Amino acid sequence: MKEIEVVAAVIYERERGFLCALRGPKMSLAGLWEFPGGKVEPGEDHKQALKREIKEELGCVIDVGEPIVSITHDYEDVRVRLHTYWVTQFDRAPIAKEHEQLDWVSLDNLLKLDWAPADIPTVQKVLASKQHNSLS
Numbered sequence: 001m002k003e004i005e006v007v008a009a010v011i012y013e014r015e016r017g018f019l020c021a022l023r024g025p026k027m028s029l030a031g032l033w034e035f036p037g038g039k040v041e042p043g044e045d046h047k048q049a050l051k052r053e054i055k056e057e058l059g060c061v062i063d064v065g066e067p068i069v070s071i072t073h074d075y076e077d078v079r080v081r082l083h084t085y086w087v088t089q090f091d092r093a094p095i096a097k098e099h100e101q102l103d104w105v106s107l108d109n110l111l112k113l114d115w116a117p118a119d120i121p122t123v124q125k126v127l128a129s130k131q132h133n134s135l136s
C-alpha cells in the first residue's frame with residue numbers, strides 16, 4: 001500500500017477554541033474535518049513542511065510547538081502516518097485558501113465534528129490536555 005507522511009497543525013485560542021478545517025468535495029476524505037496540514041515533501045523536516053502547508057492553506061506564518069500524536073492509519077488505498085503539532089503563534093487570521101470551510105470549535109463541540117479517522121487520537125489528546133489545564 002502507498003504510504004504518506006503527513007503533518008497537521010492544532011491551532012488553539014482560548015477565546016475561540018480549535019481551528020478545524022473541512023475537506024472539500026474534490027479532495028480525498030471529502031466532507032470530513034481535519035487539522036490543516038499536508039504531505040511532507042522530500043528533504044523537509046516536519047516543522048518545515050507544516051510551516052509551508054499552513055502558509056499555502058491558511059495564508060499565515062506559524063510557529064510550530066510540541067508534538068501531540070504520531071499515528072499510522074490505514075485508509076482503503078493509502079497508509080497515512082499522521083504527526084500533529086501544537087501551534088504556539090500565528091501572524092494573522094487564518095483564511096480558507098484550499099478548504100471548503102474553516103471553523104473555530106469549542107472544546108465541548110470538538111467531538112461532534114465528523115473527523116477524518118486518523119485525527120481521532122489527536123482530538124482525544126487535545127481534549128484531555130485542555131480539560132486538565134482550563135486556564136490556558
Ligand SMILES: Nc1nc2c([nH]c(=O)n2[C@H]2C[C@H](O)[C@@H](COP(=O)(O)OP(=O)(O)OP(=O)(O)O)O2)c(=O)[nH]1
Pocket residue numbers: 004006007008026027028029034035036037038039078080082116117118119
Ligand atoms: N492535512 C491533513 N491530512 C489528513 C489529516 N488526517 C488525515 O487522515 N489526513 C490525510 C488526508 C490525505 O490523504 C493526507 C493529506 O494529504 P493532503 O492534505 O496533502 O492531501 P492533498 O489534498 O494534497 O491530496 P489528496 O488527499 O487530495 O490526494 O492525509 C489531517 O488532519 N490533516
